[in-house]
Amino acid sequence: MNFAVLQFPASNCDQDAVHVLKNVLGHSARLLWHKENSLGDVDGVLIPGGFSYGDYLRTGAIARFSPIMKAVQLFAENGGMVLGICNGFQILCEAGLLPGALVRNRSLQFCCERVHLKVATTRSGFTRAIPENKLLQIPIAHGDGCYFADESTLGELQKNDQILFQYATPQGMLTDAANPNGSLLNIAGICNKNRNVAGMMPHPERASEGWLGGTDGRLIFESWLQELTGRNKPSAT
């Protein structure tokens, strides 16, 4: 598979994402500068973590207007699979490709820790390879990860089974204490209604090799690869 990993000024998880896709999973991945207008020949797009444009104004607010995002929008509209991690999730929300928004952590502190994630649904191209009831351990590192959406949007997310990951206790309970940032419904990751665009605050690329302390993050990339293997390539632009 061919992946494009977008690179904005102050992206800082871009190389890690390329490393995992290429060296750990054995696929082709290349960095794509945000000023590009075209994605080229790609099967999937990854928007990595970081602090694009210094988080000026709001996280992801300026990056979402970078030229490459027009191509991403079109790619997603044609069914192409897009995953946003951390700042990538914030950018996808700002771009309107995912519902809701990510605001300052409830504690006002930057949260950098390993969290437990309940997989709310395996009915998505980003979670399908995860064994039923498996709790994932993946690190987070963010200052603005508190997921917010109005009540009707939250209702839609639940009704359409769009919630992918929720912060949980080591026993898998969705408690307030297990919620590191104040996200509504303990939401750590969601997908769009068409299930081809997903965003998550935790960093699966930092949990894809045993020597880094865990491999649960790989299950997300493996789900993505499984899903892509079974479908036709969307028309890239």
Added chain:
Amino acid sequence: MKAKITVSPKKAVLDPQGKTVQSALEHMGYTGIRAVHVGKYLEIEIEGDKEIVRQQIDEACRKLLSNPVIEDYQFTLE
């Protein structure tokens, strides 16, 4: 002319900064504070027909300067 824009968090959105500032003010001895909301203030210096400028600023507020999911905005032209 100058557009003076205020962006503030919507009521339903958690505003931990506002809460923290409120408790600091109370700690300093200020009483009767019911709520504090921390937002943003922007000034844009711009030339053009006032009505067109008004439309442009309104559009810019909706598209970039505020996020309607979490924020409200208002502005004046001077």
